[in-house]
Amino acid sequence: MSGEKEKSTVTSAPPSPSPSSVAPSVEFSKGINGLQKVILRESRGSSAEVYLYGGHVTSWKNDHGEELLFLSSKAIFKPPKAIRGGIPICFPQFASHGTLDQHGFARNRFWAVDEDPPPFPTNTLNKAFVDLILKPSEEDMKIWPHSFEYRLRIALGPGGDLMLTSRIRNTNSDGKPFSFTFAYHTYFSVSDISEVRVEGLETLDYLDNLQNKERFTEQGDALTFESEVDKIYLSTPTKIAIIDHEKKRTFVLRKDGLPDAVVWNPWDKKAKAMADFGDDEYKHMLCVEAAAVEKAVTLKPGEEWKGRLELSAVPSSYCSGQLDPQRVLQGS
């Protein structure tokens, strides 16, 4: 993308009638190292920031201005390094499940603003949103010989919910299908990893990346954390909750088209080995990644895949031993 844009190329719906509300807005500006970013603001004060580099959400704040995503203080905003934190997009390969570099290339390419996206069935009333698009360059075609259009809509709802919708279309003219794996590699900001529980993944099967991707079954309790974890939970429910006792906050993930969920925290040793991650930062983050990993998605020419993630952060008063997982997972 070149040139600054003063105004949104995407429109937002008129504000609600409340006198104190401000219309949702979309602002284009320069971020770290002069990289272009888009700032979404919704009427009650929550906001999100998206870098065109990587199509990468780097910030999501609630209406009190509190940051909800983890972004490393050592994150490198410079190609070819992917930004450490926020929501990297892993496509067309998750991790090392293939011949490409770790997590594919979408996270370190420059995306463009999609000026004229095909219509979305979803309601955009009162949402601030931006549409991005990624198409492969000639260089990309050398490492992954497929033509595609990847459209990403990032929207902030009136209650501060963050919604990401990916639409990936096979535009190969040689008649060939392609297959890919995928993840929204979301880094949540947490007060203290040892005070966090994840609900919705108990009793499920998972592949353990720390044990040669061997398959195990999770025990009946909610997940808690006391050492490195790198697991791919399979066939997960559409709703997962991350409960942060100290912050009295619950993140709820809702996902569609993304059967798996990766849970990752590097813990102390791996943290020290990463140049773009502070030694103690593992205490304040947790990745829970809506993903399609175990079974690759295959698209024939002309076919489109859709994968959607919706995040909300709600105040919670859960304390240890007083959890009611059913309320968390079944509440609206």
Ligand SMILES: O=P(O)(O)OC[C@H]1O[C@H](O)[C@H](O)[C@@H](O)[C@@H]1O
């Ligand atoms: O360092 P990155 O390439 O960003 O990957 C960070 C992590 O991503 C995923 O969660 C994988 O399951 C991990 O094995 C990997 O370490």
